[in-house]
Amino acid sequence: MLLIPCPWCGPRAEPEFSYGGEPVIRPGPAESVTDADWADYLYMRSNEKGAHRENWCHTNGCGQWFTLTRDTVTHAILSAEKP
């Protein structure tokens, strides 16, 4: 069970949260973005083994989004940041 430090509510249990993917930045303006760049933004992920930056939402809590850095091998949470 992960104990996730919500930056607004403090440490809360894993079932209160939803994973929301790796942070990505939408390229633009749309008419200047190639198919390859768009595919890269939409689909390609770093999927790191080790420290991994990821968005989470405190869905069954305050409802806020935040960014965790979490080790994907040990599941240790290295930091939690407000967006």
Add this chain to the structure above:
Amino acid sequence: MRYSATSLLRQGLAGHRAWPAAWRSPPLQPRYDAVIVGGGGHGLAAAYYLAKRHKVGRIAVLERGWLGGGNTGRNTTIVRSNYFFPQSVALYDFALRQYEQLSEELNYNIMLSQRGVFYIGHSDHDMEMMARAVNAMQINGIDTELLSAEQVRAELPLANFGPDARYPIHGAFVQRRGGIARHDAVAWGYARAADGLGVDIIQNCEVTGFIIRSGKVIGLETTRGPVSAGAVGLSPSGHCGVLAAKAGFRLPITSYALQAMVSEPIKPVLHAVASSWATGMYISQSDKGELVFGAGLDLYPSYAQRGNLPTTQTIVAGMLEIFPAFRRLKLLRQWAGIVDVPWDYSPILGPSPVGNLYLNCGWGTGGFKATPAGGYFLAHAIATGAHHPISAPFDLGRFATGALIDEAAGAGITH
């Protein structure tokens, strides 16, 4: 040595002391025509088909741990081909047809048991969606049937037909050719057959880097030293992202932990594979008598092969809703495999952004059933430098063109 009743008798009379090793453990050679990264079922199958069908000379399989110690040894051993899209059916039914004759081909009993795979529906809406799925599958030539609740009761009498069932049973669909196979035997059978054709299987050998010249891979750095390679095939399941990063590209894949568990062994009570649309669970009884079951993913990225307790609880609760009679059993073991899940739940096969480097990844939560296909089409790509017609729709390029094969939504079943 060819395995047969005669060899069993002869070895038995000799006290089983003279069985030869099923494969060699040769040292890593400095140069190979083809190197497969990943010694699970898929990688070993690829080596076997490269040697058998394509007559490639020097082939090595590099495995970081031990043979079949990753997802090959961690799945729930279900085989089936009941997919929604024609491209998927061509791929997965190819695998099932290979499985149907694999014991003979490899001279190794993979213990294929085509006991039928049932998907239980719990509402009128489930049954409408199932009718749609069954229609699509039948048009694609797959042996699926839609069953009424009474037919399900006759075949799965322990399922929860009680008046206060949380998930009432409205019917099911079944693929009779589906079933289970012995997962270790699939890896070991391919390993023994590949070794017999001269393939070097190197265990405890981790790939630490790729040697790339002018956009083409020419060799690998490993924990046992460098090796040059005419072509390289990647078959690393959950670790495909790690290897892709070493080769300088990214994949549309996220690695998750998928849990499975077994109960203590009991006498035969469940003759088929049963799955439920409401809880996502799937369960079968092994030949040892253990109930083998699992359900959904731990829904955040993980490389820890264990899974977390909230998901374990959900899986067990979901299974018990459908089979309350199993409530009194003890859980014997629980574990997880790291599965490489692409956005459309379909595998990524064929060329990669690096020349002479070929992909067999993204099988996600359903790779075991596809083992012969993954190996066959990876071998084809390595030997010919091009796709087989069956693997062509599963090219990495589909993420840029948008031609996804969305089995997550299509088949509507847990994988």
